[in-house]
Amino acid sequence: MEDHRKVLAETFDIIQEYIDSLNNPAQKVNEFMLPEALKSRFDFELRANGTPYNALLDFIRQYLHLSVKTGSKQYLNQLFGGLNLPALLGEFITSLSNTSMYTYEVAPVATLMEMEIVRKMNSFTRFTHGDGTFLTGGSNTNLVAMITARNHLFPEGKEKGMAHLPTLTAFVSERSHFSFTKAANAIGLGTQNLKKVAVDNHGKICSRALTEAIEASLNRGEVPFFIGATCGTTEMGAFDNLAELVPVARRYNMWLHADGSWGGSAIMSPNWRHLFNGIEQCDSFSWNPHKLMNIPLICSVLLVKDASVLREALSSDDTSYIYHNDDSSQYDLGPKSLQCGKRVDSLKLWLAWKYFGDEGYVARINHLFALAQYATSVIEQHPRLELMCPTQTLNVNFRYVPASGDEADKFNHKIRQSLVESGKSMVNYCHLPNGLSIRLILLNPDLEKSDIDRFFRNYLTEAKMIEEKSVTKV
Incomplete structure (x- = not known):
């Protein structure tokens, strides 16, 4: 050896x-x-x-x-990135200790850590009698929220299946994450029964359009049961108005879930907590620390307002070989999870939170919001850059306006691809109603204004190079 x-x-x-x-x-x-x-x-x-x-x-x-160097300050591509040393240490120790989270017996310290993190998170959502569970990504938090909603509102569905239920319908915005579509498929709802509702000019779901869609569903003899709001859309960073959606959900006896996979961590900052007005009246909330809290992938949590619903919706009876009635069984986390083997994702988050504290994370989050405004000002002051939509949170959408009169969508796609191939910067794009948009994501708290300046220099250099090649060809 x-x-x-x-x-x-x-x-x-x-x-x-x-x-x-x-x-x-x-x-x-x-x-x-x-x-x-x-x-x-x-x-x-x-x-x-x-x-x-x-x-x-x-x-x-x-x-x-x-x-790909996702810890680089020029990695501005996806909704994760940066390097969080306390969390990285937690990742090392998690693999070293190598246990599973289904029982307190085999994961005593990690179990109590997860319980404390859930308690702490629920202090921000004000789910005073709430609970939560760590899951394998934001997509799965949305999936488990939908399963929990169905089994809570229609308990017979857990044992008898969808065939014994009326035709159920769920509602999300047309800018919601595609994981809702996958969840509708996975639970047997059917993707056609996931209704995508129109958004306003800021990418937020229209409550009036939602009400009309629910009424139309009722008129077809269907039973609306689930509303999936978004706290930070992947493209525009838009936050649905939860306070407007709460009365709609209550009027029709529907479960209201808030998908904060991207923007959820902003709830920690008093400066941005207003974006979550109404969260305490939602039934569940997705929060992904592996995004805005810079925890290594994967670190995702589903929080619920009613502490009883997860076990009721997800537990199974044929588990006596692993879950025993002993002095610590009430601490077992497995019964409120779809998983058996359950990785310890609590240690890396606990260590990071212990190191930075609430105040440290608030400062990091506020810094990123300030950088988003700085990047926006750079775009607004440059004659060849165009803001594609107002910057609401941490997504800055822009494009280069070619002087040659070339079609802007194709031109910016060329710039982006050339930039990625050069290795200088990595940024992604999306499609908005007014065209292809370069989507600059600000989530690495180590970023400074100089890093933003460097990114725009790189982007503009690639644009100039492509324009010069176009002129040469002509």
């Missing part, structure tokens, strides 16, 4: 070098390669004979070199 101490020391040297590289302006965000080129560059094949540790360390170096 090779010396574990030596291997671990060399591994952590590699990790330190990687972390240091994230602050190097010359470090590319990615080494762009098409799949066939990457296959020829990296030895993916698994063989009959094993490989010594020194070779594994080389593979680790290659993996880090060829992977």
Whole structure:
């Protein structure tokens, strides 16, 4: 057996070098390669004979070199990123201790940590008699919210299935996350019975249109049971007006879920808590710390207002081999989860929260909102940049207006692709009613104005280069 101490020391040297590289302006965000080129560059094949540790360390170096540097300050692409050292330490220790969260017996410390985190989160939602559970991503929080709503409102559906229920319908905005569509498929609701409601010019669901859609469903003999609001849409960062949706849900006896997968952590800041007005009257809330709290993937929580609903909706009776009636069984978290094996995602969040505290996270979140406004001002002051929609939260949507008169959608797609292939910056795009939009996401709290300036320099440089090539061709 090779010396574990030596291997671990060399591994952590590699990790330190990687972390240091994230602050190097010359470090590319990615080494762009098409799949066939990457296959020829990296030895993916698994063989009959094993490989010594020194070779594994080389593979680790290659993996880090060829992977996207999501901790880079020029990674502005998806709804995760940055480097959170206390949480990273938690991720290491979680894998080292390697336990599952179904019973207190095998995960005593992690169980109490998860319970404390849920309690703390519910202090922000004001679910005074609430509960919650960690899940495997924001998509699954929406799925479990929908299952819980169905089984709470129609308990017979848990054992007898959808065939014994009336035709149920659920309602979300047309800018909601696609996970609601997948949830409708997964629970047997049917994607056609997920009704997508029109939004206003700011991307927020229209309460009047929602009421009309619910009435139309009732007139068809259907039973509306679920409203999925969004606290931070993936494209525009829009927050649905929860206070307007609460009376609609109560009027029709529907479950009101708030999907805060993207924007949920903003509830911690007094400056932005108004975006969640009405949250205390919702039935459930998705909160993804792996986004705005910069916890390593995956870290997602579903909170519920009524502490009894998760166990009622999700528990199973044939579990005596694992769940025993003993002094600590009331602490077992497995019965209120769809999972059996359940990874410890609480330690990394607990360590980060313990380190930064509420005040530290509030400062980080407020800093990001200020950066979003700064990025917006850069766009507004540049003659060739155009804001595609008002910046509401942390999504800054813009495009370059080509002087050549080229079609803007295709031109900006070329800029974005050229930028990604260069490795200088990584940013994504979306489609808004007025065209293709470059979607700049601000969530890495280590970002400074200089990083924003650098991104725009990179974007404008690529735009100028493409324009010059177009002129040369003509």
